[in-house]
Amino acid sequence: MEYVNMLVTDRPVVIFSRSTCCMSHTIQALLLGFGANPTIYELDEIPNGTQIERALQQLGCQPNAPAVFIGGQLVGGPNQITTLHLQTRLVPLLKQAGAIWM
Numbered sequence: 001m002e003y004v005n006m007l008v009t010d011r012p013v014v015i016f017s018r019s020t021c022c023m024s025h026t027i028q029a030l031l032l033g034f035g036a037n038p039t040i041y042e043l044d045e046i047p048n049g050t051q052i053e054r055a056l057q058q059l060g061c062q063p064n065a066p067a068v069f070i071g072g073q074l075v076g077g078p079n080q081i082t083t084l085h086l087q088t089r090l091v092p093l094l095k096q097a098g099a100i101w102m
Contacts, residue, residue: 003048004055008069012099013038016056016067019045023078024066030081031068034091036099038068071097 008014013031017024019042031038043049043065056064059074068075070093075081084090094100 004052004059005072007039007041007052008072010072011039011069012036012071012097013094014069015040016052016061016065016069017042018065021065027066027068027078027081030085031094031099034094034100035102036094038099070094070099 004016013036015024015028015031015038017028017040028038028040041049041052043053046052053064056067059067061067061074061077063077066077068077068081075084075093081090084093091100091102095102
């Protein structure tokens, strides 16, 4: 978990993703559409992806990809991000984290 914390610290938006996951692609497209420039870690393409997946599970991510951190805090997966978006709470969260400036 310490390694995951290191990866998300000082980055406005971080997505732990899978290159073959349609929901990962959808969440990335949503955030990019708002003008955010997330740091994306493709768990199936990086050497320690399996270790990161285990750490994400320990943090409570189910499923563990995509997992979105905003402002260094775990927000959750696609259900949580979609809910925030539908409740018009996602954009203010992105602004607060410094990910967008509109």
